[in-house]
Each structure stands twice: as structure tokens, then as C-alpha cells.
Amino acid sequence: METLRVELGERSYPIHIGSGLLDRLPSLLPPLHGKQILVVTNTTIAPLYLDQVVAGLTGFKVDTLVLPDGEQFKTLDTLNQIFTALLQHRHNRTTTLVALGGGVIGDITGFAAAAYQRGVDFIQIPTTLLSQVDSSVGGKTGVNHPLGKNMIGAFHQPRCVIADTDTLNTLPERELAAGLAEVIKYGLIRDPDFMTWLEGAMPALLQRDPVALTYAIRRSCEVKAEVVGADEREGGLRAILNLGHTFGHAIETAQGYGEWLHGEAVGAGMLMAADLSCREGMLSTAEVQRTETLLRAAGLPVRGPDAMSVETYLDKMAVDKKNIDARIRLVLLRRLGEAIVTNDFSPANLRATLAHYSA
Amino acid sequence: METLRVELGERSYPIHIGSGLLDRLPSLLPPLHGKQILVVTNTTIAPLYLDQVVAGLTGFKVDTLVLPDGEQFKTLDTLNQIFTALLQHRHNRTTTLVALGGGVIGDITGFAAAAYQRGVDFIQIPTTLLSQVDSSVGGKTGVNHPLGKNMIGAFHQPRCVIADTDTLNTLPERELAAGLAEVIKYGLIRDPDFMTWLEGAMPALLQRDPVALTYAIRRSCEVKAEVVGADEREGGLRAILNLGHTFGHAIETAQGYGEWLHGEAVGAGMLMAADLSCREGMLSTAEVQRTETLLRAAGLPVRGPDAMSVETYLDKMAVDKKNIDARIRLVLLRRLGEAIVTNDFSPANLRATLAHYSA
Numbered sequence: 001m002e003t004l005r006v007e008l009g010e011r012s013y014p015i016h017i018g019s020g021l022l023d024r025l026p027s028l029l030p031p032l033h034g035k036q037i038l039v040v041t042n043t044t045i046a047p048l049y050l051d052q053v054v055a056g057l058t059g060f061k062v063d064t065l066v067l068p069d070g071e072q073f074k075t076l077d078t079l080n081q082i083f084t085a086l087l088q089h090r091h092n093r094t095t096t097l098v099a100l101g102g103g104v105i106g107d108i109t110g111f112a113a114a115a116y117q118r119g120v121d122f123i124q125i126p127t128t129l130l131s132q133v134d135s136s137v138g139g140k141t142g143v144n145h146p147l148g149k150n151m152i153g154a155f156h157q158p159r160c161v162i163a164d165t166d167t168l169n170t171l172p173e174r175e176l177a178a179g180l181a182e183v184i185k186y187g188l189i190r191d192p193d194f195m196t197w198l199e200g201a202m203p204a205l206l207q208r209d210p211v212a213l214t215y216a217i218r219r220s221c222e223v224k225a226e227v228v229g230a231d232e233r234e235g236g237l238r239a240i241l242n243l244g245h246t247f248g249h250a251i252e253t254a255q256g257y258g259e260w261l262h263g264e265a266v267g268a269g270m271l272m273a274a275d276l277s278c279r280e281g282m283l284s285t286a287e288v289q290r291t292e293t294l295l296r297a298a299g300l301p302v303r304g305p306d307a308m309s310v311e312t313y314l315d316k317m318a319v320d321k322k323n324i325d326a327r328i329r330l331v332l333l334r335r336l337g338e339a340i341v342t343n344d345f346s347p348a349n350l351r352a353t354l355a356h357y358s359a
Numbered sequence: 360m361e362t363l364r365v366e367l368g369e370r371s372y373p374i375h376i377g378s379g380l381l382d383r384l385p386s387l388l389p390p391l392h393g394k395q396i397l398v399v400t401n402t403t404i405a406p407l408y409l410d411q412v413v414a415g416l417t418g419f420k421v422d423t424l425v426l427p428d429g430e431q432f433k434t435l436d437t438l439n440q441i442f443t444a445l446l447q448h449r450h451n452r453t454t455t456l457v458a459l460g461g462g463v464i465g466d467i468t469g470f471a472a473a474a475y476q477r478g479v480d481f482i483q484i485p486t487t488l489l490s491q492v493d494s495s496v497g498g499k500t501g502v503n504h505p506l507g508k509n510m511i512g513a514f515h516q517p518r519c520v521i522a523d524t525d526t527l528n529t530l531p532e533r534e535l536a537a538g539l540a541e542v543i544k545y546g547l548i549r550d551p552d553f554m555t556w557l558e559g560a561m562p563a564l565l566q567r568d569p570v571a572l573t574y575a576i577r578r579s580c581e582v583k584a585e586v587v588g589a590d591e592r593e594g595g596l597r598a599i600l601n602l603g604h605t606f607g608h609a610i611e612t613a614q615g616y617g618e619w620l621h622g623e624a625v626g627a628g629m630l631m632a633a634d635l636s637c638r639e640g641m642l643s644t645a646e647v648q649r650t651e652t653l654l655r656a657a658g659l660p661v662r663g664p665d666a667m668s669v670e671t672y673l674d675k676m677a678v679d680k681k682n683i684d685a686r687i688r689l690v691l692l693r694r695l696g697e698a699i700v701t702n703d704f705s706p707a708n709l710r711a712t713l714a715h716y717s718a
Contacts, residue, residue: 076435080504087506090677115474118501118512142477145439147446153477154513318449 002218006137006225011157015136017217019210021164022049022125025056030159033121034094037062038086040109041100042069045127048170053100053125063089067105071252071262074104074144076152082112093117096159102128102175103135103262107153110141114156124158127167129179129213130263133186133220136161138228138241149249165213177299178263180205181244183216184294185270186223189240192337194219195294202297240339243331244269247304250316254308260301267300272353277333279349287336303357310354361577365496365584370516374495376576378569380523381408381484384415389518392480393453396421397445399468400459401428404486407529412459412484422448426464430611430621433463433503435511441471452476455518461487461534462494462621466512469500473515483517486526488538488572489622492545492579495520497587497600508608524572536658537622539564540603542575543653544629545582548599551696553578554653561656599698602690603628606663609675613667619660626659631712636692638708646695662716669713 001018016028037060041050046066054062065085067078086095099109099122106124113122126132142153168176180202187195197215198205204212230237247269251260274291277283292302304313317328328350329343360377375387396419400409405425413421424444426437445454458468458481465483472481485491501512527535539561546554556574557564563571589596606628610619633650636642651661663672676687687709688702 076439080435083504083511084506087504087510115501115511115513117510118499118514140477142474145442145446147443151446151476152442152474154474155477 002214004218004221004225006157006221007229008139008157011139013158013160015161015163015221017132017163017165017214017221019165019214021162022052022056022166025053025162026058028160028162029057029123032060032096032159034092034096035059035061036089036091036095037098038082038089038091038095039064039098039100040067040082040105040112041065042067042105044069045101045105049100049127049167053098057098063091067108069104071104071144072256074108076143076145079108079112079115079143082109083116086112086116091116091120093120095120097122098125099123099158100125100127101131102126103131106131106135107141107150108143110135110139110156110158111143111153114141114154119156121159122156124161126161126163128171128175129168129217130175130182131179132163132168132217133179133224134182136163137221137224138238149253163217165208165210165217168208168213173299174261174264176206176208178261178267180298181263181267181270181295181300183220184298185241185243185266186220188270188274188291188333188336189243189331189339190223190227190337191219192335194223195336199294199297202294206299236341239329239341240331243333243339244271244273246317246328246330247272247313250313251304251308253316254312255305260305264301267295267298268302268304268357271295271302272304272357273331274333275356276330276345276349276353279352280332280345282332282334283336287333290336304354305358308358310351310358313354313358314351361573363577363580363584365516366588367498367516370498372517372519374520374522374580376491376522376524376573376580378524378573380521381411381415381525384412384521385417387519387521388416388482391419391453391455391518393451393455394418394420395448395450395454396457397441397448397450397454398423398457398459399426399441399464399471400424401426401461401464403428404460404464408459408486408526412457416457422450426467428463430463430503431615433467435502435504438467438471438474438502441468442475445471445475450475450479452479454479456481457484458482458517459484459486460490461485462490465490465494466500466509467502469494469498469515469517470502470512473500473513478515480518481515483520485520485522487530487534488527488576489534489541490538491522491527491576492538492583493541495522496580496583497597508612522576524567524569524576527567527572532658533620533623535565535567537620537626539657540622540626540629540654540659542579543657544600544602544625545579547629547633547650547692547695548602548690548698549582549586549696550578551694553582554695558653558656561653565658595700598688598700599690602692602698603630603632605676605687605689606631606672609672610663610667612675613671614664619664623660626654626657627661627663627716630654630661631663631716632690633692634715635689635704635708635712638711639691639704641691641693642695646692649695663713664717667717669710669717672713672717673710
């Protein structure tokens with residue numbers, strides 16, 4: 001097991017990464033304020049890991065809530081189901097929520113913890129590669145609104161994160177690839193050596209080799225923690241973590257949540273960002289090609305949805321949270337391994353990129 | 360105009376109190392981050408003050424949202440209407456929400472500001488006495504759940520509060536009395552001189568004398584700011600602000616939100632707290648009588664709802680947020696002007712108090 005500590009003053013917390021961690025829960029839990037725990041999971045994960053997790057929480061009064069699985073359920077209505085469960089079981093403000101599942105479970109449970117009685121503790125047990133590398137660090141929680149993704153939420157840090165690589169053995173191939181999109185992102189935005197390592201290690205990662213996975217998760221969390229540690233509430237640097245996300249969110253919103261996986265949309269979006277960076281004279285065509293090759297090797301889509309028009313992209317991109325006073329801001333690549341946030345690009349180049357990947 | 364500054368480090372903000380302030384908005388607004396404003400108000404307040412407020416927000420892109428009036432609409436569904444309005448009008452994270460109305464509008468708009476894009480600015484323009492003295496300080500925002508009041512929310516400080524005493528001229532008598540309950544509370548928990556002043560000034564307050572009102576609001580906010588400043592996130596001292604609230608919440612929850620006004624329920628609850636304090640050997644019967652006389656002079660109920668049983672009280676009180684591991688904690692009075700938080704009281708005395716005020 002490897003342990004990475006996210007340094008955030010009094011809200012610092014550990015991320016434990018490795019194989020067999022669900023069997024070692026008692027030794028990994030931080031001291032909790034109370035005796036009540038609500039484990040929130042979904043219909044896919046519950047039959048696989050819920051009993052194992054509950055068995056590890058001896059000495060606590062454990063309640064469980066099984067939500068439907070899917071991004072389309074990341075709503076205020078589902079959030080309210082968590083509040084209802086907490087109130088029905090009379091959880092007080094010393095309770096701890098445990099999020100057992102992927103990014104949707106983590107985001108919605110984290111937001112429930114942020115808002116229940118104006119804030120209680122929570123622990124993340126991410127069971128997808130995407131959530132292990134992405135939701136583990138940063139404290140972003142929230143739900144979607146029909147008019148925009150992740151528009152409602154809070155910054156709320158977990159007390160600890162437990163990322164068991166064994167849970168990835170039950171992960172569908174498509175979701176593994178979606179997770180690899182975010183892993184690749186950390187190479188693209190900040191670590192060219194990691195990108196080179198990924199080009200070599202991709203076959204091992206796709207075979208779910210635990211050693212390769214542990215390194216990929218650890219390095220991804222490290223990069224994210226560096227960036228977040230420097231900018232906890234997203235004033236500046238942190239925005240580079242959104243490489244591909246403005247394009248990706250447009251795809252997800254236009255298609256309706258749940259059609260494209262988040263990581264798939266981000267994968268296609270990162271390639272669009274690379275292409276626009278090339279048109280803006282920053283990346284070479286060879287570097288765009290190298291990005292595409294790596295995404296393709298991971299099994300990710302390298303273009304947008306067929307029916308999606310340039311106008312639809314632009315319309316959906318206009319409500320992105322990074323925008324200030326209605327100008328679209330994007331994360332672009334100055335080179336492979338270095339990202340910038342800018343609204344200084346040619347609208348014609350943006351249109352050309354969008355047309356290229358939707359044609 | 361008097362201005363009180365709530366000192367909370369980088370989240371410090373001013374409370375402006377006085378007559379005619381809505382006509383002076385431009386000079387009272389703090390510097391805002393962006394050009395977008397959403398004014399949230401309700402169907403009662405909109406015809407009275409919305410035009411005046413919008414007229415004072417020159418130079419901004421102002422949208423408005425008029426919600427139904429009443430505690431029964433302080434729900435996640437109504438909250439979502441605010442998010443929908445913000446997204447439909449494409450408000451970004453530099454937007455500012457303005458809460459124009461009473462406590463419900465302030466709480467729900469403040470929570471919308473806390474959660475929209477994980478946090479935007481908001482300004483409070485409270486138009487009831489209750490919200491001017493209670494919601495102005497403390498940063499508590501939130502909505503109700505059918506199983507419990509204020510169970511969902513966030514701590515989120517306003518950028519400034521503008522309390523115009525002229526808006527109290529349109530306040531129904533019953534709501535004025537409900538606000539006076541909270542004013543009386545500040546005397547009871549921390550300031551015996553203020554309680555004495557209130558006994559003399561009650562006729563002027565009921566006649567809405569602006570000088571008396573300005574002093575009552577200012578002194579209430581000062582006491583609350585002292586308490587909150589010492590304990591921003593409700594670890595200890597701050598809980599004394601809940602004098603009467605555990606009883607009051609039980610009344611509100613049992614009756615369904617909207618039947619009793621919050622201040623009315625708190626008024627009856629404070630008398631119950633005083634009575635229990637007397638049974639516990641802290642207050643004299645004369646002091647309980649003095650409390651009852653002042654509450655009665657303010658036009659407040661001095662007993663609970665007729666049909667409410669002791670068991671119903673105890674059941675509803677058991678989910679209160681102050682409880683730790685299922686023991687009921689209450690704010691009691693050591694003497695008039697000094698409150699304590701304790702679970703060290705006789706259950707039999709609690710039952711006797713509840714029986715006395717529901718018989």
C-alpha cells in the first residue's frame with residue numbers, strides 16, 4: 001500500500017492506494033467524531049463490495065443506502081434521498097458518510113455531507129479508476145442541473161480516501177478507458193515523463209496490472225494534489241485540471257448525461273484542446289498525433305458525437321463555470337506537459353477544431 | 360444610519376441599519392466581482408420594494424425571481440428554481456445574488472449562493488424584523504426537509520446586509536411580534552440591561568418608532584455578532600443563540616411549517632426554557648413571570664399548540680442538530696441575561712414543563 005497525504009492545513013487527509021485495502025478498513029479509518037455511519041453506494045457496486053465494507057465497520061451503527069447507478073441520477077432529487085435516509089435513521093452532526101462507488105456516488109455523497117446539518121464528515125472509497133484519480137483530490141462535490149453539469153455543489157474535503165485497486169477488476173472496459181483519460185490528462189498538463197511512461201505502460205494498465213495501476217493512480221493524485229494545494233478554491237492554476245472538460249461538458253450536456261461517460265467526453269475534449277493549441281501555434285501536428293495515438297491506445301473516442309453541430313458545442317460551452325463575463329475560457333497546451341488557461345484564441349480556430357472533430 | 364461591522368477576517372462585512380436605505384443602495388453596495396445580479400424575492404415583497412431595489416442597481420445586468428411566500432416553500436424544489444433562473448440567464452461565478460425579503464428568502468437565497476457553482480456572492484436586504492436581527496449575522500443558510508427544519512444548508516457569509524427600518528411599516532403585526540421574540544432572546548441570553556430597556560420600549564417598538572427599532576436591531580445584531588465572532592461554526596458558545604429553538608422547532612415541525620411563525624414558536628419555546636430553568640433551580644418563579652410578561656407585551660403566544668402532546672414534543676426534539684449521540688441538549692437560563700447549553704437536566708422536569716405549556 002502507498003499513502004499520499006493531501007496537505008490542506010487542518011483539513012489535510014491521507015489517500016491510501018493499493019491492493020486488498022477493503023479487507024483492512026479498521027486499520028485505515030481515521031478517528032471519527034461519532035458512532036453513526038451511512039454508507040452510500042449504488043445498485044452496481046452494492047452486490048460486489050457493500051457487505052465487505054459494512055463488515056469492516058465494526059463498532060459503529062452502520063446504515064446503508066443503495067442509489068440507482070448512473071450520471072443521470074446525479075440530481076437534487078437523488079441528493080434528497082440521502083438526506084431522507086439520514087433523517088429517518090436520526091443521524092446527528094457527528095455522523096460520517098461513506099461514499100462507496102464511482103465519481104457520481106462520491107460527488108453526490110460528498111455534497112450531502114457538505115450540506116447535511118451544514119456539514120458532516122465523509123470518507124471516500126472510490127471504486128472506479130476515474131474516481132480514484134480524479135475525485136480523490138480537490139474536495140469538489142455536487143450534483144448536475146438539467147441546464148448544466150456540476151452547477152450545484154460545495155468544496156468539502158474528505159477525512160480520508162481509500163482506493164483499492166482490486167475493485168478495478170470488476171470495472172467494465174469502457175469505464176477503465178474513461179479513467180485512463182484523466183490519467184493521461186495529468187501527463188498532458190504537467191508531467192511529460194509521466195506521459196512517456198503511460199505510452200509504455202498502456203498494455204499493462206489495460207490488463208489491470210496492480211503495480212502499474214498503483215503507480216498511475218499515485219502519480220495522478222500527486223500531480224492533482226500539487227495543483228490543488230497551490231490553489232484550493234480554483235482561482236487560477238487549478239483550472240488547468242479542466243483540460244478537455246469544457247469541450248467534454250458540452251458533449252455530455254448535449255447528449256444528455258449518461259450517454260457518453262465523463263472520461264470519454266474528456267478524452268475527446270482533450271484532443272480538441274490539443275488540436276486548437278496546434279492551430280494557435282503552440283503544439284506541433286506531431287504532438288497532436290502523439291496525443292491521439294495515446295488516447296486511441298487507451299480505447300478512448302478521438303472525435304465528438306456524430307450528430308453534434310458546431311453551434312451546439314458553442315452554445316453549451318458558453319455556460320461553463322470558467323467563463324468570466326460571457327467570454328469562453330479554455331485550457332490549452334503550450335507544449336505536452338504544460339497547460340495554460342486562456343480566452344486569447346481565435347474564434348475561427350475554435351470553430352475549425354469543433355468542425356474537424358464533429359465532421 | 361448606523362453601521363455595524365461583523366468581524367470575520369477576510370469574510371468580514373457591514374450591516375447598515377436605518378431609515379430610507381433602499382433609496383441609497385448605490386452608496387451602500389460593496390464592490391462586486393461581476394456585472395450580473397439576480398434579485399430573489401417573494402410575491403408579498405415584490406409589489407412593495409422590488410422596483411425600488413432594481414432601480415438602485417444601475418450599471419448591472421439585473422434579473423429577478425419572485426418566489427411564493429411562506430416557510431412551506433423553503434424546500435430543495437424552490438432552491439432549484441433559483442438555480443434554474445441563474446442558468447437560464449447564464450449567470451457565471453462572478454454573479455451576485457440579492458435576497459430581498461424575510462428569513463425564508465434570506466436562508467434559501469444564501470444557500471443558493473453557497474451552492475451555485477460551488478459558491479458565489481450574496482447581499483441580504485432583510486425586510487422583516489426577524490430577519491433583520493437574526494439572519495443578518497451568522498452566515499447560516501439552508502432549506503427545510505419534511506423530516507426536519509434547516510437540516511440542509513451551508514455556512515455562507517453575505518458581502519453586506521442592508522436593513523431598512525422603513526420596510527417594517529408594511530410588516531403584519533403578527534410578524535412584528537415574531538421578530539420581537541428574537542430581540543427579547545438577545546436580552547435573555549446575554550444582556551439584562553437590554554431586557555430592561557425592552558420592557559420600557561415595547562410600546563414604541565410596537566408603534567414602529569424608527570429610533571427604537573434601529574436601537575433594538577443594532578443591539579440584537581451586536582450581541583449576535585459577539586457570540587458568533589467567538590464561535591463561527593457553532594462548536595460551543597454559539598449554541599446559546601438557540602434559546603427556545605429546540606422547543607420551537609418541535610412546534611413548527613409538528614404543526615407543519617407555516618402554521619406557527621418561527622418567532623412565535625421560539626417565543627413559546629423561550630418561556631418553556633425559562634420554566635425548565637426554574638424547575639432546575641436556576642431561575643426564580645418571578646423571573647419566569649417577568650419573561651412571560653415581556654413576551655405577552657410583545658403580543659407573543661405564551662403556550663404551545665393545544666393539540667400537541669408531550670410525546671410529540673419529545674419525538675420532534677430528538678432530531679435537533681444540537682444533540683450528540685441521541686441525548687437532548689437544551690439552552691437554559693442560569694439567570695436572566697446568561698444562557699448555558701446543557702444536557703444535564705431532569706427528564707421528569709422537561710416532561711413537567713412540556714405538560715404545563717400544552718395543558
